[in-house]
Amino acid sequence: MGSQPYLLAARSIVKSFGPTNVLKGVDLSLARGEVHAFLGGNGAGKSTLIKIISGQLDRDGGVLEFGGQTLEGSVAAHVDAGEIAVVNQELALLPHLSVAENIALPRLRRAGHKYSERASEAIAIEALSLIDPRFARESVARMVGDLTLHERQLVEIARALGSGAKLLLLDEPTANLTASETGRLFAVIRRLVADAGLAVLFVSHRMREIRQIADVCTVIRDGKTAIDRVALCAITDGEIVECMGQSIAHEEAAALRDRGSPRVKGRRDTMAADGDTIRIKRDDIDLTVQPGAIVGLAGAPTGPMALIEALTGLSDASSWKVERNGAPMAYASSAAAARAGVGFVSGDRANKGILGALPIIDNLMAARRIVERRGCVSRSEPEEGARVVDALDIKAASLWDLPSTLSGGTQQKLLVARWLALQPRLLVLEEPTRGVDIRTKHEIYALIRKMAAQGTAVIWWSTEYVELVELCDTVLAFDLDGHPTRVLCNAQVTETQLADATGMAA
Ligand SMILES: Nc1ncnc2c1ncn2[C@@H]1O[C@H](COP(=O)(O)OP(=O)(O)OP(=O)(O)O)[C@@H](O)[C@H]1O
Numbered sequence: 001m002g003s004q005p006y007l008l009a010a011r012s013i014v015k016s017f018g019p020t021n022v023l024k025g026v027d028l029s030l031a032r033g034e035v036h037a038f039l040g041g042n043g044a045g046k047s048t049l050i051k052i053i054s055g056q057l058d059r060d061g062g063v064l065e066f067g068g069q070t071l072e073g074s075v076a077a078h079v080d081a082g083e084i085a086v087v088n089q090e091l092a093l094l095p096h097l098s099v100a101e102n103i104a105l106p107r108l109r110r111a112g113h114k115y116s117e118r119a120s121e122a123i124a125i126e127a128l129s130l131i132d133p134r135f136a137r138e139s140v141a142r143m144v145g146d147l148t149l150h151e152r153q154l155v156e157i158a159r160a161l162g163s164g165a166k167l168l169l170l171d172e173p174t175a176n177l178t179a180s181e182t183g184r185l186f187a188v189i190r191r192l193v194a195d196a197g198l199a200v201l202f203v204s205h206r207m208r209e210i211r212q213i214a215d216v217c218t219v220i221r222d223g224k225t226a227i228d229r230v231a232l233c234a235i236t237d238g239e240i241v242e243c244m245g246q247s248i249a250h251e252e253a254a255a256l257r258d259r260g261s262p263r264v265k266g267r268r269d270t271m272a273a274d275g276d277t278i279r280i281k282r283d284d285i286d287l288t289v290q291p292g293a294i295v296g297l298a299g300a301p302t303g304p305m306a307l308i309e310a311l312t313g314l315s316d317a318s319s320w321k322v323e324r325n326g327a328p329m330a331y332a333s334s335a336a337a338a339r340a341g342v343g344f345v346s347g348d349r350a351n352k353g354i355l356g357a358l359p360i361i362d363n364l365m366a367a368r369r370i371v372e373r374r375g376c377v378s379r380s381e382p383e384e385g386a387r388v389v390d391a392l393d394i395k396a397a398s399l400w401d402l403p404s405t406l407s408g409g410t411q412q413k414l415l416v417a418r419w420l421a422l423q424p425r426l427l428v429l430e431e432p433t434r435g436v437d438i439r440t441k442h443e444i445y446a447l448i449r450k451m452a453a454q455g456t457a458v459i460w461w462s463t464e465y466v467e468l469v470e471l472c473d474t475v476l477a478f479d480l481d482g483h484p485t486r487v488l489c490n491a492q493v494t495e496t497q498l499a500d501a502t503g504m505a506a
């Protein structure tokens with residue numbers, strides 16, 4: 001791109017949190033009218049740089065230029081003026097305000113207009129309609145605190161898309177979206193880039209998605225820029241993954257290990273005799289989950305989430321009938337379910353997973369302590385914690401720090417890690433690899449397969465079809481209204497059939 005001035009240029013950006021040097025001189029430049037993938041493993045510093053560019057964090061050193069001007073000190077003025085819009089990885093909506101207020105208030109304030117309910121709703125409907133007109137009409141008057149994680153993600157994205165900004169920073173915006181919503185988001189991004197010359201910085205751990213939407217990429221590793229503005233057509237996934245420090249050798253090692261494991265598609269039901277049999281019934285669906293099976297749930301969130309509530313004892317007013325070894329499954333609380341051998345990783349890690357006020361070690365050991373009815377740190381815990389941290393490459397300065405000091409993907413690893421050492425009879429997972437980097441995803445797949453081989457029945461909801469194809473020999477598909485449509489088995493578990501059965505294009 002030679003001498004063309006960039007819309008944004010960040011040079012030698014440095015940032016530490018206490019003794020942890022996170023950014024040690026990162027360069028990143030973005031031109032108008034481009035979608036730029038910003039890549040790196042969990043904890044590499046992507047969100048930190050995005051917060052610096054969007055004025056949420058101050059940098060310790062380095063130069064930031066925006067629109068050809070050097071920015072002295074904070075960039076907050078440009079964010080306030082609406083030139084830079086951001087979708088943070090951990091959503092930042094106000095739960096006690098309505099959807100309309102969350103979307104419209106910043107814009108009304110910027111324009112110097114007085115608040116009116118009618119104006120707010122009109123602004124919000126226009127912004128939300130970019131992604132989903134039906135959701136727009138149904139949701140404007142609702143309180144954000146009453147929305148599901150998935151719905152909150154849509155609101156957050158709409159707020160940024162509808163803001164008229166020149167630079168859009170999207171920190172894993174698709175992590176909570178279904179395949180068809182991601183498709184619609186990409187269509188809007190392409191339109192804004194082509195029509196308005198918008199520049200987009202896009203973070204995701206899903207390589208396929210990155211190739212669908214982005215033109216160029218920058219990769220950071222160990223706090224430095226490892227690849228600076230390389231066209232995606234000029235680099236392979238393998239090269240990118242290697243630059244992120246998640247070497248192919250490791251990937252291959254993981255794949256080899258999997259092949260060596262006793263998992264053979266379609267044969268698992270005869271394998272693990274010692275375990276629980278789960279039966280799931282509703283309408284004309286009657287599915288038996290054998291010990292050691294990995295069953296996938298596919299489709300928009302409503303359907304899988306309702307079944308998961310029934311499976312984890314969180315709802316007894318369900319239209320599902322769920323039996324475990326022939327008896328109805330019902331638990332008085334999540335703790336009772338855990339003690340009965342039902343493990344659960346919620347998809348809403350901020351509200352239903354991470355214990356924000358307790359250190360990392362307590363978060364890691366929470367499930368074990370509930371199961372063993374134990375309240376305090378036992379002597380073996382630090383050692384066990386260190387083992388899990390090592391297996392999943394959890395980047396933490398100390399196990400006694402709070403989870404808020406961890407990157408988004410690292411917090412997700414923490415939630416999954418809770419159950420890995422426990423061998424529950426049934427493990428229910430809602431999007432367990434959300435925001436997790438490529439290397440660790442494969443590590444999690446291998447660990448889940450190992451648990452299944454030892455008799456755990458696994459039920460796994462994912463919006464990523466590739467993941468279901470990779471892992472499951474049976475998938476229960478739901479339509480957009482949450483009704484179960486089909487049970488796909490073995491060779492039927494393909495991306496095309498999943499897209500067909502869920503009514504959502506991949
Ligand atoms: N407030 C904080 N205090 C201490 N350390 C922090 C804080 N915020 C982030 N870090 C550390 O900075 C590093 C970079 O975190 P960051 O969230 O930028 O990573 P990321 O690249 O966005 O990762 P992910 O892909 O998991 O989202 C991590 O090691 C994290 O533990």
Ligand SMILES: [Mg+2]
Pocket residue numbers: 046047048089171407408409
């Ligand atoms: Mg992040």
